Amino acid sequence: MKVYYECAPCFLRQAKEALDLATEDENLKMEVMEELVGIVYNEFRKDAVSNEVGTKIHRTIKERTKNEDPYLLEKKKGNEIALKFLPKIKKIIKEKDGLEAYVKAAIVGNIIDFGALGVNFDTEKGIIENMEKDIALNHVPELEEDLKSAKTVLYLADNNGEIVFDKLLIEKLKEYDVEVTVALKEKPILNDACVEDALQIGLDDAANLISTGTDSIGVIYGDVSEEFKEIFDESDLVISKGLGNYEGITEMKLGDKPVFCLLNAKCDPIARDIGVNLGDNVVLKL
Template sequence: MKISYECGPCFLRQAKEALDLSTDDEELKMEVIEDIFQFLSNNFQLGTNSNSTGSAMHKLIKQKTGCRDPYHKEKIKGNEIALKYLPDVKKILEEDDSLENHVKIAIIGNILDFGAFTLDDDVESVIKSSLKKDLTVKDIDEFENSLNSHDKVLYLVDNTGEIVFDKLLLTKIKEYGLDITIAVKSEPILNDACMPDALDAGLDEFGDLVEIGCGTVGYVDSEISDEFREIFNNHKFIISKGMGNYEGLTEIDLSNKDIYFLLCAKCNTISRDIGVNLHDMLLFKK
């Protein structure tokens, strides 16, 4: 997906947040933010890829500050929030064990995104209210047909915290007898799940864990490893979690894929691109 004018202030908000999480050195922050202004001045323009731009900006911050994982504590916080609400969502599934409800709860987990929310946002209240909402777009029949017609699926996870809720959907997918491959980031970026996070959450109980070969914002086709490209190409059925993966995957040819996007539309640029309202929860086939 290409950037819009609204991505500009969002990049700067993320830059400030990542800097505050990376260092207490005010002079260093000033130096890095000047570099970011220069970077955006040279690269922020119509037609620029949003994921590549965000990835390069966060890479610059990590290199300049020496902090490899600025969102480490926020990942822990995301897990804590997810675990706090896990009994509530399990109770919902006890009352309604439908595939749609499992999908809905996995999408609610996507709200745990500190790349889209600020550190001061009341994420817990958003989750609580979302539990009462229905999906705005729900290609649930097509999704179930794909579960019944394929023997394997590639599941692209998104955020730490969110993966706690992903386990519930993965449990449901296992009932359809599919072999599951679960893809995580190879390097920390925002609060995206990496291999240690996935192992800590127990995702290896549901399928083979693989790394995409890079630490980018969402999916960036030019950055993935040859090993992961082979895995990606060998899967016709793909489940993609989150806005970042949507932004990146819509940049490539998916005509030979059965691909479903599960996400909460957390910014105006994404909402307009898909044609939905802000904060809508979506399951749709591309």
């Protein structure tokens, strides 16, 4: 996805929050922010890809502050929130049971995002409100139909905490007799889930786990490993979670395989790019 005009102030808002999490050194914050403003000045243009600019910003923060995981405490908080709501989510799913209920739970998990929504967002309130909303753009019937002819599914994970709800959907997907592989980040960036985060919640019991081979926000084809590219190319169906993956995968050559984006449209640029309203839950077949 190409940047929209609102992306520039959002990059700087995220940069400020990440710096505050990464270091308490005020002089260093000033030095790094000068660099980050320079990145936005040099990289922000009409045809720039949003997650590529964001990746450069957050890699710079990690490198300059020597803090490899600024969002570590937020990631732990995300897991705590998800586990708190897990019994309630399971109860709702059990009452409805169909694929759409599991998909909706996974999308609601996408609310646990301290990057897009900020570190002060009331995540618990967001989860409750979104569980009561329908899926505004709903390609679940197409997903269910494509699952019937697929043998392998590649699931692009997004945030820590969110993967707790992803696990419920992945277990449901296996009822369609598919082998599921979940791709996670090689190293921390924002509050994205890494392989070790997935192991902590037992996601390896439900799927094969691989890393993208990098720490990019979402997927950037030029950054990912050859192993990931091979699995991506050979998978029969791809499920892409979240904003960063949407931003990246819409810039990739997808071939003939069905690709489904599951997300909450948490910002105006994403909503406009897809053609939905801000805050809508989305299941989009590309």
